[in-house]
Amino acid sequence: MTSVFANAGIAQRQLARPVEWYLTPRDFTERTAVYLEVALDLFVMAAEAALAEAGLGAEAIDTIVTVSSTGIATPSLEARAMARMGFRSDVARVPVFGLGCAGGVTGLGLAAKLARAAPGSTILFVAVELCSLALRTDNVGKADIIATALFGDGGAACVVTSGDEGFVQLCGNAEKTWPETLDIMGWEMESRGMGVVLNQAIPAFTRRHMHEAMKQLLEPQGLHVGDVDRFIVHPGGAKVVDAMETALGLGQGSLDHEREVLRLHGNMSAPTALFVLDRARNAGLPPLSVLTALGPGFTASTLTLKRAA
Structure with missing residues (x-):
């Protein structure tokens, strides 16, 4: 597998758990528990950073668009983050699943459409993925080897408005x-x-x-x-x-x-x-x-x- 890692062009990655955690077979329940914990932390971290740069508090957000395809959360991540972040109780929630790697672009486009549809509104877009939860050490095939060398975990967020503010x-x-x-x-x-x-x-x-x-x-x-x-x-x-x-x-x-x-x-x-x-x-x-x-x-x-x- 050395050549696969050497050709990946990756020097470092961030993972939800220490490497040793992935060496033990994990069932769907264990992987979901990690997703609910770590994805929520990443959601809050990314959202707070985006709001701080925009000079806004969580109470200013009218709609939250959340994109994630690497775990199942019902209630979804933004609902779980409401108490920690102080979103208003009437904030609109738009969780989106299944977009995979295209989710950052499609989700941001969706946030822009929602902002245009409701002039004066403020949209928070958050994308969180824990790709490492799909890493396997059992029944390893070519796709698993490539995924092991390629994928990492992360989250990002931005604020979208219908006004002229922003870059x-x-x-x-x-x-x-x-x-x-x-x-x-x-x-x-x-x-x-x-x-x-x-x-x-x-x-x-x-x-x-x-x-x-x-x-x-x-x-x-x-x-x-x-x-x-x-x-x-x-x-x-x-x-x-x-x-x-x-x-x-x-x-x-x-x-x-x-x-x-x-x-x-x-x-x-x-x-x-x-x-x-x-x-x-x-x-x-x-x-x-x-x-x-x-x-x-x-x-x-x-x-x-x-x-x-």
Whole structure:
């Protein structure tokens, strides 16, 4: 397995539990208990950081959009966080499951739609994933080996409003789902928990299809691929990043923020795109960017970003 880890482009990752915990077989009940504990802590940590940067208290939030696909929580994470964070009792809750790696982009686009639909409202978007809870030491196949080398845990959050505040305007989002591609990426529900479905053809599929898909996604917005100053890409893996550069006609190595997030955190599924967006923001966003990710379905999700004046 050494070569798999060496080629992953990952130097460090954050995990919900110490490495030793994963060496013992765990059933779905044990994995769920860890999810409820650690995912809630991550939700609160990310949400509090986003609110602090926005200069807001939890009572200012009208709607919470929560994206997570690596565990089951009913009541969902935002309900469990209400007492700890002080959200209003009338806050609207929108938990979203099943988006996988595309969740950061699709969820942020959903938050933007909700903000536009209710002018004056303030939306909190939180993405939390504990991918490590799917790591296996029993019945290990190729997908399990790749997942063990690739995935990490993390959470991210941001505040979305319908006003002019903030560093970027969320202008348009779009998705494309290819038919008969359900076996490319996702989960298999098993007695021991969630088993990863990860097709090794993803980089090749990306190289073949992503340029035409991006043209179709941007065309209704009156945009072309060449109009985009910066693509901000979910780094699904080192080979996927390479494939995105090829498909979109980008210079080799141009997706530098993506590779750095992958190196420091691994693929955290939904939150990862927000980690890349944060690095791009801190480096200085160009006038027009497109945030994009690939996820189960098999689906490409995009969100068009215009730098705030």
